[in-house]
Amino acid sequence: MKLSPKAVASVESPIGPITLIAQGEKIVRVELGKKARAEGSSKVLTEAKKQLDAYFSGKLERFSVPIDAVGTEFQKSVWKEIAKIGFGRQISYGEIAAKIGKPAASRAVGAAVGSNPTPLLVGCHRVLGSTGKITGFTGAKGIKTKAWLLNHEQIEFRP
Structure with missing residues (x-):
């Protein structure tokens, strides 16, 4: 092919x-x-x-461009769940684990979130720790970038 x-x-x-x-x-x-x-x-x-x-510029809340992200079936299930999170909303790693039927897999979910090949388009910045704390971000400037994106979407979080 x-x-x-x-x-x-x-x-x-x-x-x-x-x-x-x-x-x-x-x-x-x-x-x-x-x-x-x-x-x-x-x-x-x-x-x-x-x-x-x-x-x-604050005029778009959901990306609609087609994506073809390469990953394991587990990673893809996590990214699919992340893609459902709306603008201005957040979810925890544990909540994603429960939604995909792997309630004990919070750390594995964190690894899948960190390996998201299409950040922003699949809003991994909306995933926070269970206490609302920013636990990491793989984009440039790391947590500073994640905090900027969360503030842009008016999502409450703990630094």
């Missing part, structure tokens, strides 16, 4: 540069804090850039 050509674009945002990588007409990766040289073009990259601009 021949893979579709890869396309890459970067956008500036209030949290720093964001690089979007598409394979065919699906986003396969979002890299926070990284600016890459543009490569190829695609309708999905153009749409993702528009949606990110709208999100950061």
